[in-house]
Amino acid sequence: MSDALRPSRYANTAILIHWLVVLLVMAAYACILLRENYERGSDIREALKTWHFMLGLGVLATTLLRAGLRAFVWNTPPITPAPPRFLHWLSIAAHLAIYIWLIIMPLAGWTILSAEGDPIPFLGLNLPPLTGVSENLAEQVQGLHEAGGTVGYFLLGLHATAALFHHYLMKDNTLLRMLPRRGR
Numbered sequence: 001m002s003d004a005l006r007p008s009r010y011a012n013t014a015i016l017i018h019w020l021v022v023l024l025v026m027a028a029y030a031c032i033l034l035r036e037n038y039e040r041g042s043d044i045r046e047a048l049k050t051w052h053f054m055l056g057l058g059v060l061a062t063t064l065l066r067a068g069l070r071a072f073v074w075n076t077p078p079i080t081p082a083p084p085r086f087l088h089w090l091s092i093a094a095h096l097a098i099y100i101w102l103i104i105m106p107l108a109g110w111t112i113l114s115a116e117g118d119p120i121p122f123l124g125l126n127l128p129p130l131t132g133v134s135e136n137l138a139e140q141v142q143g144l145h146e147a148g149g150t151v152g153y154f155l156l157g158l159h160a161t162a163a164l165f166h167h168y169l170m171k172d173n174t175l176l177r178m179l180p181r182r183g184r
Contacts, residue, residue: 010077017062028055080172
């Protein structure tokens with residue numbers, strides 16, 4: 001499809017799912033950070049931990065849906081004016097890293113719960129474990145999951161910074177393609 005025939009913005013469903021993932025990730029981070037304010041074993045701390053798990057699994061489900069739709073249904077609107085080729089390839093690498101992170105982090109959380117022998121709650125269901133009970137595996141994956149949480153701050157911060165860089169310095173439509181439409 002020629003650039004002249006492609007839309008200048010992402011599909012409304014693509015925009016909605018993008019911002020839904022943003023909200024789910026923010027909420028998952030908020031739950032796990034807020035839980036530190038409460039005593040171990042307290043009801044609110046346990047509830048925040050459970051919400052963290054469910055939100056993470058929501059991120060996984062939504063990301064897999066988004067990746068499938070992006071690969072097979074949605075067209076990517078062109079950036080105008082077109083950025084230098086190296087920025088295009090850097091963008092592809094950054095988006096791939098974010099998608100991998102959005103998939104691996106929830107799978108790591110699911111693995112931790114599985115290895116601890118804990119239930120895996122999601123929308124009133126208990127999902128099947130991904131592995132057998134193994135305290136050693138749970139500890140190893142927990143360390144990786146926590147390090148991945150730190151990596152996420154940088155990946156998502158870089159993504160937001162790049163969008164603002166494109167908007168204010170490159171003066172292209174990168175950011176506008178993913179923003180909801182304003183009133184007419």
